[in-house]
Amino acid sequence: MLDVQSSTIMTASNQWARRPDDERFTNLHSMYDMMLGVEARSRARVVSSRDVQFAPNEADPMNGLQIVGGRGVAEPTNWSFGQLASLAGAPAGYLRKLPAAIAADALNYGFRYGRAAQDTGLLVTKNADDNGVMVRAATGPNYGRVWNMDIVADLIRRFGNGIDGEFTVPGEFGKAIDVTKANTTLYASDRDMFVFLANEKNRIEVPNRRDGQPGSLARGFFVWNSEVGAATLGIATFLFDYVCCNRIVWGAQGYKEVRVRHTASAPHRWIEEVMPVIEGYAESSALPVENMVREAQAARIDRELPDFLKNRFGKDFLNDSTLVGVKAAHEREEGRPIETLWDLSTGITAYAKTIPHQDARVDVERKAGKVLDLVV
Numbered sequence: 105m106l107d108v109q110s111s112t113i114m115t116a117s118n119q120w121a122r123r124p125d126d127e128r129f130t131n132l133h134s135m136y137d138m139m140l141g142v143e144a145r146s147r148a149r150v151v152s153s154r155d156v157q158f159a160p161n162e163a164d165p166m167n168g169l170q171i172v173g174g175r176g177v178a179e180p181t182n183w184s185f186g187q188l189a190s191l192a193g194a195p196a197g198y199l200r201k202l203p204a205a206i207a208a209d210a211l212n213y214g215f216r217y218g219r220a221a222q223d224t225g226l227l228v229t230k231n232a233d234d235n236g237v238m239v240r241a242a243t244g245p246n247y248g249r250v251w252n253m254d255i256v257a258d259l260i261r262r263f264g265n266g267i268d269g270e271f272t273v274p275g276e277f278g279k280a281i282d283v284t285k286a287n288t289t290l291y292a293s294d295r296d297m298f299v300f301l302a303n304e305k306n307r308i309e310v311p312n313r314r315d316g317q318p319g320s321l322a323r324g325f326f327v328w329n330s331e332v333g334a335a336t337l338g339i340a341t342f343l344f345d346y347v348c349c350n351r352i353v354w355g356a357q358g359y360k361e362v363r364v365r366h367t368a369s370a371p372h373r374w375i376e377e378v379m380p381v382i383e384g385y386a387e388s389s390a391l392p393v394e395n396m397v398r399e400a401q402a403a404r405i406d407r408e409l410p411d412f413l414k415n416r417f418g419k420d421f422l423n424d425s426t427l428v429g430v431k432a433a434h435e436r437e438e439g440r441p442i443e444t445l446w447d448l449s450t451g452i453t454a455y456a457k458t459i460p461h462q463d464a465r466v467d468v469e470r471k472a473g474k475v476l477d478l479v480v
Contacts, residue, residue: 112352112353112354112356112457113342113344113352113353113356113359113457113469114352114353114457115300115326115340115353116289116298116300116326116347116351116352116353117350117351117352117353119289119291119298119300119351120289120291120350120351121350123291123293125285127291127292127293128285128288128290128291129285129288129290129291129292130267130283130284130285130288130290131265131266131267131283131290132256132259132260132263132264132265132266132267132290132299133260133265135256135290135292135297135299136253136256136257136260138292139251139252139253139256139292139297140253141232142229142252142253142294143251143252143253145229145230145231145232146227146228146229146230146240147227147228147229148225148226148227148228148249149175149225149226149228150223150224150225150226150245151173151223151224151226152221152222152223152224153191153215153219153221153222153223153224154215154216154221155173156171156173156188156215156224156226156242157171157172157173157212157215158170158171158172158207158208158211158212158215159172159208160203160204160205160208161179161204164204165204165205166203166204167203167204168204169185169204169207169208171188171239176237177237178228178236178237178238178239179236179237179238179239180238180239180242181238181239181240181294181295183240183241183294183295183332183334184227184238184239184240184241184242184332185199185200187241187242187243187332187333188211188239188242189211191214191215191219191224191242192210192211192213192214192215192218192219193214193218193219194210194211194214199211223244223245224242224243224244224245225241225242225243225244225245225246225247226239226241226242227239227240227241227242227243227249227331227332228240229294238294240294240295240331240332241331241332241333243332243333243366246367246368247333247366248365248366248367248368248369248370248371249331249366249370249371250329250331250337250364250366250370250371250374251331252292252297252329252331254371254374255297255327255329255337255374256297256299258379259299259301259327259382262382262383262386263301263386266290266299266301267283270303270305270306270386271301271302271303271323271325271386272301272302272303272304273287273288273289273290273300273301273302274289274300274301274302274304274322274324274346274347274351275304275346275347276346276347276348276349277346277347277348277349278304278322278345278346280304287349287351289301289351294332295330295332295334296328296329296330296331296332296334296335297327297328297329297330298326298327298328299326299327299328300324300325300326300351301324301325302322302323302324302325302344302347303322303323303324303386304322304346306323307320307321307322308320308321308322308323308343319345321343321344321345321355321357322343322344322345322346323341323342323343323385324341324342324343324344324347324353325339325340325341325342325382325385326338326339326340327339327382330366333366336363336364336365336366337363337364337365337366337370337373337374337378338361338362338363338364338378339361339362339378339381339382340359340360340361340362341358341359341360341361341381341382341385342356342357342358342359342360343356343357343358344356344357356453357449357450357453357472358449358472358473358476359453359456359469359470359472359473360470360473360476360477361466361469361470361473362377362378362381364377364378400444400445400446400449400475400476400478401444401445401446402444403444403445403446403478404443404444405442405443405444405445405447405448409427409431409442409448410424410427413427416478417471417474421471422452422471426455426468429455429458430442430448430451430452430454430455431451432455433451433454433455433458434447434448434450434451434454436454437450437451437454438450445475445476445478446476448475449472449473449475449476450472452468452469452471452472452475453469453472455468456468456469456472
């Protein structure tokens, strides 16, 4: 039965709800093949902003816009148009409503007179049918691009196809499924990528899981990235009860996240920092995690909760109103006040699901992981 009181993570469900069919993949191999083709047709160029010129598309002079340069003509994607408008100091939403000729004049004026000349990084990609060229990104010249292809290649080396290994596309309510485009958790577009894999075969036994009863938790992780500046590079690891048909993660605990901004060092940080976290999480046996859970359940908070948090994390870790919400969320789910580190992590995660804005919600979820770090 669906436990509506469980702490939930909506990230994968939000991806599932908005991705069209051509952005869904049923295994990591097919995902990689698509990304390999995109990378092979792409070139990153650094040009002077003075050399970026706009003109109406002759085939659609009312609505079509082109970028004209010494190497030919290209069309911006919806995403890169927003980036180019920002560089020109013009509101993208307004420009999209204008005839192409007027929008081109506004952009050309912004690039010529609205800013000093500076280098601009363009990611140019030929269409798969060799019919035209797209500018997929307009960033700073030192944008630290991590190719989606490289990320998925590393995942394949560790997890195979993501279908029949230990970490796979999660099942439904803990039961294995045949992965289809309708239920997959592998997504990618010309803007970004997202992967959710879970180990539901080797679950972690947890004494006193809920209401004094034992239970078990699976391990899961998200990986996300954008080649074009639409998102950071990052991973999140967590424990959970099960995933439902809508790809909502139920009963989440111990959410931890690593994010890497796309600075010049980003490719190296993926290799040196992020991938080792995934490998360590996957290769470790369930025993250390089980021990961590038991220690968190046994680690009693021996002073008033505000004083405890201030002493361990500083005065700004949780403000007063958030702490009230955390206490209420734990009592609602567990029927008793917070007594241990495990309780505190549970309460923080439960409270986080009530926050409507994703960035604020993720910030609170990270703090649940920091609480569990006290017993590591």
